[in-house]
Amino acid sequence: MSENITSKSAIELNRSFTSGELTAEEITKAFLERATKLNKDLNAFISLCPELALQKAKLLDQRLARGDDPKNLGKLAGVPIGVKDLINMIGTETTAGSNILKGHKSVYNATIVNKVINAGAIPLGKLNLDEFAMGSSNETSAFGPCKNPWDLSRVPGGSSGGSSAAVSAELVPLAFGTDTGGSIRQPAAYCGITGMKPTYGKVSRYGIIAFASSLDQAGPMTKDVKDNALLLEVMSGYDAKDSTSINTPAENYLDYIKDNFEKTGSLKGLKIGISDDLSADNLDHEMRSALDNTIKTYLNLGAEIVKVKLPHIKASLACYYIIAPAEASSNLSRYDGVRFGHRAETKDLESLYKESRTQFGKEVQRRIMLGTYVLSSGYYDAYYKKAQEVRRLIFNDFSTAFKECDVILSLTTPSTAFKFGAKSDPLEMYLSDVLTVPVNLAGLPSMSLNGGYDKEGMPIGMQLVGKALGEKVLYNTAYALEQSLIKELKKPNLTSFA
Amino acid sequence: MLKSSLMTTQTKYQMVIGLEVHAQLKTETKLFCSCSTKFGAKPNQNTCPICMGYPGVLPVLNKKVVEFATKAGLALNCKIDPNCKFDRKQYFYPDLPKGYQISQFDKPICSNGKLKIFDKDIGIVRIHIEEDAGKLVHNSDNSADRLHGSDYSLVDLNRAGTPLIEIVSAPDIRSGEEAVAYVKELRKILMALDVCDGNMQEGSLRCDINISLNKAGEEYGTRAEIKNVNSFRSITRAIEYEFKRQSQLLDSGEKIVQETRLFEENSGKTFSMRSKEDSHDYRYFPEPDLVPLNIDLDFITKTKEELPELPSQKRLRYVAEFSISEEAATIISDDFALAALFEGTIILGADSVKVANWLTGSVSAYLNANETSINETKLTAENLNEMINLIQDGTISDNIAKTSIINTLLEKGGSTITIVEKEGLAQIADPAKIEAIITDIIKANPTQAEQFKQGNIKIKGFFVGQVMKITQGKAAPQLVNDCLDKLLS
Numbered sequence: 003m004s005e006n007i008t009s010k011s012a013i014e015l016n017r018s019f020t021s022g023e024l025t026a027e028e029i030t031k032a033f034l035e036r037a038t039k040l041n042k043d044l045n046a047f048i049s050l051c052p053e054l055a056l057q058k059a060k061l062l063d064q065r066l067a068r069g070d071d072p073k074n075l076g077k078l079a080g081v082p083i084g085v086k087d088l089i090n091m092i093g094t095e096t097t098a099g100s101n102i103l104k105g106h107k108s109v110y111n112a113t114i115v116n117k118v119i120n121a122g123a124i125p126l127g128k129l130n131l132d133e134f135a136m137g138s139s140n141e142t143s144a145f146g147p148c149k150n151p152w153d154l155s156r157v158p159g160g161s162s163g164g165s166s167a168a169v170s171a172e173l174v175p176l177a178f179g180t181d182t183g184g185s186i187r188q189p190a191a192y193c194g195i196t197g198m199k200p201t202y203g204k205v206s207r208y209g210i211i212a213f214a215s216s217l218d219q220a221g222p223m224t225k226d227v228k229d230n231a232l233l234l235e236v237m238s239g240y241d242a243k244d245s246t247s248i249n250t251p252a253e254n255y256l257d258y259i260k261d262n263f264e265k266t267g268s269l270k271g272l273k274i275g276i277s278d279d280l281s282a283d284n285l286d287h288e289m290r291s292a293l294d295n296t297i298k299t300y301l302n303l304g305a306e307i308v309k310v311k312l313p314h315i316k317a318s319l320a321c322y323y324i325i326a327p328a329e330a331s332s333n334l335s336r337y338d339g340v341r342f343g344h345r346a347e348t349k350d351l352e353s354l355y356k357e358s359r360t361q362f363g364k365e366v367q368r369r370i371m372l373g374t375y376v377l378s379s380g381y382y383d384a385y386y387k388k389a390q391e392v393r394r395l396i397f398n399d400f401s402t403a404f405k406e407c408d409v410i411l412s413l414t415t416p417s418t419a420f421k422f423g424a425k426s427d428p429l430e431m432y433l434s435d436v437l438t439v440p441v442n443l444a445g446l447p448s449m450s451l452n453g454g455y456d457k458e459g460m461p462i463g464m465q466l467v468g469k470a471l472g473e474k475v476l477y478n479t480a481y482a483l484e485q486s487l488i489k490e491l492k493k494p495n496l497t498s499f500a
Numbered sequence: 501m502l503k504s505s506l507m508t509t510q511t512k513y514q515m516v517i518g519l520e521v522h523a524q525l526k527t528e529t530k531l532f533c534s535c536s537t538k539f540g541a542k543p544n545q546n547t548c549p550i551c552m553g554y555p556g557v558l559p560v561l562n563k564k565v566v567e568f569a570t571k572a573g574l575a576l577n578c579k580i581d582p583n584c585k586f587d588r589k590q591y592f593y594p595d596l597p598k599g600y601q602i603s604q605f606d607k608p609i610c611s612n613g614k615l616k617i618f619d620k621d622i623g624i625v626r627i628h629i630e631e632d633a634g635k636l637v638h639n640s641d642n643s644a645d646r647l648h649g650s651d652y653s654l655v656d657l658n659r660a661g662t663p664l665i666e667i668v669s670a671p672d673i674r675s676g677e678e679a680v681a682y683v684k685e686l687r688k689i690l691m692a693l694d695v696c697d698g699n700m701q702e703g704s705l706r707c708d709i710n711i712s713l714n715k716a717g718e719e720y721g722t723r724a725e726i727k728n729v730n731s732f733r734s735i736t737r738a739i740e741y742e743f744k745r746q747s748q749l750l751d752s753g754e755k756i757v758q759e760t761r762l763f764e765e766n767s768g769k770t771f772s773m774r775s776k777e778d779s780h781d782y783r784y785f786p787e788p789d790l791v792p793l794n795i796d797l798d799f800i801t802k803t804k805e806e807l808p809e810l811p812s813q814k815r816l817r818y819v820a821e822f823s824i825s826e827e828a829a830t831i832i833s834d835d836f837a838l839a840a841l842f843e844g845t846i847i848l849g850a851d852s853v854k855v856a857n858w859l860t861g862s863v864s865a866y867l868n869a870n871e872t873s874i875n876e877t878k879l880t881a882e883n884l885n886e887m888i889n890l891i892q893d894g895t896i897s898d899n900i901a902k903t904s905i906i907n908t909l910l911e912k913g914g915s916t917i918t919i920v921e922k923e924g925l926a927q928i929a930d931p932a933k934i935e936a937i938i939t940d941i942i943k944a945n946p947t948q949a950e951q952f953k954q955g956n957i958k959i960k961g962f963f964v965g966q967v968m969k970i971t972q973g974k975a976a977p978q979l980v981n982d983c984l985d986k987l988l989s
Binding site for chain 2: 351
């Protein structure tokens with residue numbers, strides 16, 4: 003019975019609730035029960051907030067029962083949502099996956115939390131992540147790694163690994179992720195779900211613990227494209243509390259899909275760019291053929307495929323690993339043991355700083371040191387300033403390419419989800435983001451959705467990159483692919499451990 | 501001994517001084533959040549997640565700060581950079597919640613200005629906007645008022661995030677006198693613009709001094725930076741001390757170390773805080789949470805047109821327009837409230853020189869003695885004008901106004917004529933009355949009357965004094981004079 007509930011999409015759940023078929027309490031209890039049961043093996047949630055969730059659910063049920071117009075209850079009324087544990091939400095601890103913030107209670111709500119709560123969503127708990135979102139495998143979480151529902155010996159990806167695993171295993175229908183260099187798209191690819199990193203500035207960053215301010219962007223992680231479009235519509239929009247937020251009119255992506263692909267069944271007139279520059283060395287045969295199949299599918303749908311050049315993309319990783327650590331080293335200075343989080347018991351100020359900050363894990367310490375180094379006097383010009391110039395060139399590459407096409411298609415990752423411990427060399431780990439990082443540097447919107455499986459049954463992600471503020475075109479393009487593959491799409495088999 | 505060595509070195513070395521003045525801007529709310537900037541609140545009362553640097557918060561620029569900084573820049577003849585930006589200055593200290601201060605590094609809002617003192621231009625290199633840090637309160641049983649000697653320290657973040665402008669002068673200052681004059685003039689300007697309250701005791705205006713010594717014609721020497729100089733007297737003392745210290749070192753053939761020194765008010769000495777080698781690497785980089793500013797050029801033009809008259813301009817105008825002395829014009833124009841009262845009283849018809857005399861004489865004396873400002877008193881243009889008119893038409897004497905009226909007007913306000921009637925202070929201007937009084941005095945003092953008649957003119961003062969004593973100062977002075985001459989000759 004409860005699986006009949008948890009297998010529904012967010013849009014279906016909202017319909018079930020507003021039609022009276024299911025109460026919000028029933029929905030919430032079904033997901034809480036499943037999450038509690040499966041989390042023992044998956045470790046997707048760092049914390050659940052059943053009291054908060056049930057309180058919100060009951061309130062919605064009361065409002066519906068007393069005759070409130072279901073439309074006024076919000077577009078996500080009755081739909082549970084998981085919140086990446088980097089996002090502040092009153093009534094929960096916000097740990098950023100770090101020992102240094104263990105036990106830190108949020109004192110305010112992030113703007114995106116307020117937005118979904120106002121739209122009637124029911125927050126279920128806080129999702130696991132790499133410490134301070136620094137990692138591609140969830141292995142850097144201080145709360146132990148989250149596991150991939152498709153194969154528990156494999157990573158769910160990172161940093162939003164808790165979000166992708168929870169959605170994939172249907173512990174929640176919707177989840178927030180954040181993406182600084184691929185942290186939404188890479189785990190979405192590894193877990194076979196849909197993840198969108200919106201245009202930089204589309205979604206408010208207020209209340210989201212910063213990793214690299216000029217690259218961070220929160221976005222929706224969902225089972226399918228339409229749920230994704232709905233959640234982005236709710237969570238995006240101008241916020242006066244975030245000076246980098248863009249002031250553009252709200253868009254209804256579902257209407258756009260309805261008026262386009264759903265109406266015509268074709269992508270005629272759409273130009274899809276592919277580029278040898280946005281590819282990885284020594285690509286596995288299976289990955290290559292999954293991409294080829296996707297290209298064929300798009301050709302069958304009437305789209306035109308054009309080859310584009312992105313000559314500076316090869317410098318992306320180097321550029322990213324200067325800018326992101328530089329900003330991170332600064333953003334993480336506030337975790338000093340003075341006002342909140344872990345404080346070491348010491349006799350003087352200097353050892354208070356030093357000992358409190360050793361609570362950071364190895365990867366976080368590595369990036370703080372890297373960032374501190376590249377901003378040091380005498381090195382700033384050679385590293386940080388140079389990296390900003392390269393960033394500009396990468397942005398220009400995309401601008402030039404988008405004169406010839408509407409979206410760019412590539413694989414999301416060079417391989418499918420790897421085994422725990424497989425990438426002990428940090429550089430090797432960084433390479434798993436080689437296809438996603440350039441998009442963050444350019445600030446463009448980009449999503450990952452499932453485009454097939456390898457011979458071991460692991461999902462393969464397809465990445466679509468759009469023009470700035472071109473989310474609606476991305477959604478229409480992604481929806482067309484999803485509908486073409488719908489018969490082949492699978493869910494992870496959880497009976498082995500459930 | 502010390503004095504004589506100072507005398508010789510004074511001729512040997514010249515001092516080169518540059519000042520960094522931090523002025524707190526008079527906005528209602530902080531630079532990047534909506535917390536109050538009010539002084540004197542309970543510790544940590546004026547704080548929020550943003551100014552406490554909680555995880556996930558973001559800064560939003562207070563537009564008023566840009567307006568105030570633009571005003572200050574234009575008044576100091578600076579160029580305004582409409583596309584300036586913010587940077588992060590990074591260091592660890594418990595009063596700095598984020599571990600970095602949001603400031604402006606390579607693109608400050610104002611640059612290339614100047615300020616005139618003693619007919620000499622002092623260059624203004626730059627003015628930039630930045631946020632203030634909080635305050636540490638060190639507690640200790642062994643009474644050492646320093647972080648490392650304390651048993652524990654408390655952090656008060658009320659001041660964290662309040663807006664400051666840092667005004668950096670060129671090394672154009674050559675003496676303590678010039679340094680004080682520069683800061684005084686700067687303070688007057690910021691107060692006239694109404695962008696800073698100028699309260700040095702509360703830390704609204706603070707000063708760091710860069711000072712080096714060299715021999716005339718030689719290159720500038722190595723400088724020391726003196727922090728925490730928070731009054732005009734401290735500026736003078738810190739510079740005097742530093743000049744003495746550096747010249748003694750140079751005399752004995754030693755080198756000056758480039759370092760940051762702390763001025764300690766109790767001893768009047770400066771102490772080394774940290775040398776250049778220990779100085780922070782601030783790792784400045786552009787603040788990614790804020791976008792570069794885009795100040796409207798029309799706004800800059802409009803602000804320039806609407807700048808209020810500055811104290812120096814006012815001073816020149818007062819001399820030219822109201823024919824008052826330069827000294828009086830300086831006293832009045834230095835205090836914009838006093839200046840407003842001055843002009844207000846003249847508009848009502850009072851004679852400008854007389855108004856100036858009152859304001860620079862009895863009124864200033866009262867303000868100084870009571871350590872208050874004109875706005876705190878009850879004196880208005882209306883009652884000052886009335887008092888001056890009553891002197892003019894002979895209703896009261898100048899003397900009575902000085903001794904019995906002006907202080908009442910300052911303390912209680914009200915109308916002079918009411919005071920005069922109530923207290924019976926009207927001038928005795930009836931010659932018959934005065935003559936009768938003088939006749940009585942001559943009778944009672946025949947010896948003195950005889951002396952006067954024999955040509956001892958000095959004795960006249962005795963008689964005037966007697967008349968004033970009997971009339972309680974109300975006798976019209978000229979009339980007393982005339983009557984004495986008549987009756988004693």
